[in-house]
Amino acid sequence: MCKTNSPQEQNLKRIRASARETGELLKTHLPELDADYERLIQSAAQVAFEVFLKRKKKEKELALARDYIHLVAEAQRIAVQKQRHGLDRERWEFDTARVCVTHFQELQKIISRKDIDDEERVAEFYRRLFGEKPPSVTLPTKVS
Numbered sequence: 001m002c003k004t005n006s007p008q009e010q011n012l013k014r015i016r017a018s019a020r021e022t023g024e025l026l027k028t029h030l031p032e033l034d035a036d037y038e039r040l041i042q043s044a045a046q047v048a049f050e051v052f053l054k055r056k057k058k059e060k061e062l063a064l065a066r067d068y069i070h071l072v073a074e075a076q077r078i079a080v081q082k083q084r085h086g087l088d089r090e091r092w093e094f095d096t097a098r099v100c101v102t103h104f105q106e107l108q109k110i111i112s113r114k115d116i117d118d119e120e121r122v123a124e125f126y127r128r129l130f131g132e133k134p135p136s137v138t139l140p141t142k143v144s
Contacts, residue, residue, distance in 0.1 A: 041075040044068040
């Protein structure tokens, strides 16, 4: 006997497939999607604003406006999170640069060593700058 998928299982499959497709699209088209997304959010905010300005509001219009407001609020949350990640990365880059300057002479010695190859040199840099690597971390073998 053939088992059929429930509507919920079918919807989950569609959602998973959509999420995979969206992830691929974001990887290739993120810069132009950012601009499109910003325009979409501005349009949603405008629609919600216009609905609330109307004298007679239908329940469907109010529900749509609420959905748009939630969309705009989520967009703002994502924008703040994106900015925070950018600042965290910038802080990490500056902290790493400071550590390199502090240990410049030691790093110079590692660079000038003839008895190790590039992979070992990278591992030595890592150990000098950040301490022993965690056991779960594998250092890359080649730097492009």
